[in-house]
Amino acid sequence: MKATGIVVEYNPFHNGHLHHLNQSRIKTNSDIIIAVMSGNFLQRGEPALVDKWTRAKMAISAGVDLVIELPYAFATAQASDFAKGAIFLLDALKCEAFCFGSEEGSLEAFHHTYHLLSTKKEEYNTAISNFMKQGISYPKALNESYKVVSEDSSLPLVDLSKPNNILGYHYIEAAYRLHASIRSETIHRVVANYHDEAKPSETIASATGIRKVLFGELDLSAIQNFLPITSLDELSRWKSTFQSFGSWERFWPILRLIILRHSKERLATFAEVTEGMENAIWNAAVKKDTFQTFMEQIKSKRFTWTRIQRMLTHIYNDFTWEQLKSFDLPTYIRPLAMSKNGQAYLQSIKKDLPLPLVSRVAAYKDNDMLALDVKTANLYYLGLQSTYAQKMIGSDYRITPIIH
Template identity: 70%
Template sequence: MKATGIVVEYNPFHNGHLHHLNQSRQKTNCEVVIAVMSGNFLQRGEPALVDKWSRTKMALKAGVDIVIELPYAFATAQATDFAKGAILLLDAMKCESFCFGSEEGTLNAFQHTYSLLSSKKEEYNTAISNFMKQGVSYPKALNEAYKLVSLESTQPLLDLTQPNNILGYHYLEATKLFNTSIQPETIQRIVANYHEDAQVDETIASATGIRKLILDNQHLEEVQKFLPESSFQQLTEWTNTHHTFGSWDRFWPLLRFTILRHSKEQLANYAEVTEGMENAIWNAAVKCEQFETFMHTIKSKRYTWTRIQRMLTHIFTGFTWEQLAEVNFPTYLRPLGMSKNGQTYLNSIKKDLQLPLVSRVAASKDPLLQMDIKAANLYYAGLQSTISHQMIGSDYSTKPIIY
C-alpha cells in the first residue's frame, strides 16, 4: 500500500485542512494518508483548543488513515526541529511521499532556495549573527540574511516571510539532511492566510481566525460554516463536556502560580528562556492579572510573541535546557488513532519498523514519551474543569482510537 504523510496540528480541523487532505491524496495517488499531529501543546507555544484525542477523531472522521503523535519536544520546538521530528516520523512510517500546504504552491522555488542557502551557508549564518547583534528578533534576522544572500540569484526563490513557506522549506531541508527517501509535494494554500481573521462571506478560514471567534464568543455557531460537520460535532461534544477551551487566558492562573513559585534564577533553567528573560517574565507575573497584559509587558522587538509563548510553555510543563539538550531524534511511534484501512497498512509494515511502536504507554520508560504524558496531565489541569481533572492520568488508559 502506498502511503503519503502530512504534518498537522488541526487546531481545530477545518475546511482548509479537508482541502489539503483531499489534494494530498489526489496529488500523490496514495492509498493511505498518515498524519503526524502535535499533542496538547503546539508549535506557536500555546495549549491546543481541544485535546489530542478530540483532534484525532476529527482527523479520522475526515479521512485520515493513521494519526501519529509528534512528541512534545518536537511539537513545541522552533521550525527546524519541528520539521525534523515530523519528517523522521513519516519516514519511519514508510511514507513514500509527504505533502504540505504553502503560499508558494509549487516545489520549484523550494528546491532553488535550498540549493542557494546550502551553497552560501557560511555567509548566511554570519549575516544572521550580525543582524542578531543589532537586537532584532531571530525570525527578522533570518529574513534579512536571506535577502542579503539572495541578491544575485536569478532563480525563482521562496518568500520566506510567509509562515507555511517557512515550514515547508524546513520539511524539504529535513528530507535532505537526514537522507530520507520520502518525496516532497506541495499544494497552494487557498483563501485564508495563516493569521487572518475569519471572513463572513467565505467557507474557508485560518485556524487562527476560527480560534479567535470561538474564544471571543465561547459558542460555536459562528464557526460552523468553516468546519466539516464531523469537526463541528466534535467541538460541540467537547464544549458540552468541558465547558471551556484550551488557551493561555484559561491557563493563566496556573501559569502565573508556576512562574511565581520559582526564583528568577530557577526560571532560567527552562528551555528557550535566555538573555535575562527570566527577570522580565517574573517581574511581569508579579504585576499582571491577565495573560494579555502580561504578554504586552514583556514583548520586545528581539523576541516574537511565539518565542515568548514557547518559553512559557516550557516553564509551565517543566521542560528544561538539560532535557532539550538530550533530544536528538524521535525514539518511538505512538499511534493516537487509525481507520480500518490504516490498521491494515500498519499491520503490513509492523515487522519492518525501525522505531518501537507504542500503543500502551505504561509499558514504556522512554523520556520523550514521559514528557508527553506529563504535558497531557498539565493540559487537563490547566483547563480547570471537573471533567478535565478526571482526565489527568488518562494517557495511561486511553487506547488508540479505531474508526
C-alpha cells in the same frame, strides 16, 4: 498500499485542512494518508484548543487514515526541529511522499532555496549574527539575511516571510539532512493565510481566525461555516463535557503560580528562556492578572510573541534546556487514531518499523521522551480547570488508539 504523510496540528480541523487532505491524496495518488500531529501543546507555544484525542477523531472522521503523535520535544520546538521530528517519523512509517501546504505552491522554488542556503551557509550565518546584534528578532534576522544571500540569484526562490513557506522550507531541509527516502510535494494554500481574520462570507478560514471568533463569541454557530460537521460535533461534545477550551488565558492562573514559585535563576534553566527574559517574565507575572496584559508587557523587538509563548510552554511543563539538548530524534511511533485502512497499513509494515510502536504507554517504560508526553498531557488537563478535565489526568495510561 501507498502512503502519503502530512504534518498537522488541526487546532481545530477545518475546511482548509480538508482541502489539503483531499488534494494530498489526489496529488500523490495514495491509498493511505498518515498525519503526524502535535499533542496537547503546539509549535506556536500554546495549549491546544481541544486535546489530542479529540483532534485525532476529527482527523479520522474527515478521511485521515492514521494519526501519529509528534512528541512534545518536537511539537513545541522551533520550526527546524519541529520539521525534523515530523519528517523523521513519516519516513520511518514508510511514506512514499509528504505533502505540505504553502503560499508558494511550487516545489522547485523550495529546492532551489535549500541549495542556495546550503552553499552560502557561512555568509548566511554571519549575516544572521550581524542582524541579531542590531536587536531585532531571530525570525526577522533570518529573513533579512536571506534577502542578502539571495539578491544575486536568478533562480525562482521561496518567499520566506510567509509562515507556511517557512515551515515548508524546513520540511525540505529536514528531508535532505536526514537522507530520507520520502519525496516532497506541495499544495498552494487557498483563500485564508495563517493570520487572516475569519470572514463570514467564506467557507475557508485559518485556524487562528477560527479560534479568535470562537473565543470572542463562545458560540459554535459563529464558526460553523468553516468546519466539517464532524469537527463541529466534536467541538460541541468537548464544550458540553469540559466547559472550556484550551488557551493561555484559561491557563494563566496556574502558569502565573508556576512562574512566581520559582526564582528568576530557576526560570533561566527552562528551555528557550534566554538573554535575561527570566527577569522580564517574573516581574510581569507579579503585576499582571491576565495573560494578554502579561504578554504585552514583556513582548519586545528581540523576541516574537511565539518565541515568548514557547518559553512559557516549557516553564509550564517543567521542560529544561538540559532535557531539550538530550533529545535528537523521536524514539518511538505512537498512534492516536486510525481508520480500518490505517490499521491494515500499520499491520502490514509493523515488522519493518525502525522504531518501537507504542500502543499502550504502560507497556513501554523508561523512555524520557514518552514520559514527557504523558506529563504534559496531564498538565494540559489541569490547566483547563474543569471537573471533567481533572478526571482525564492519567488518561494516557487508559486510552488506547482510537479505531474508527
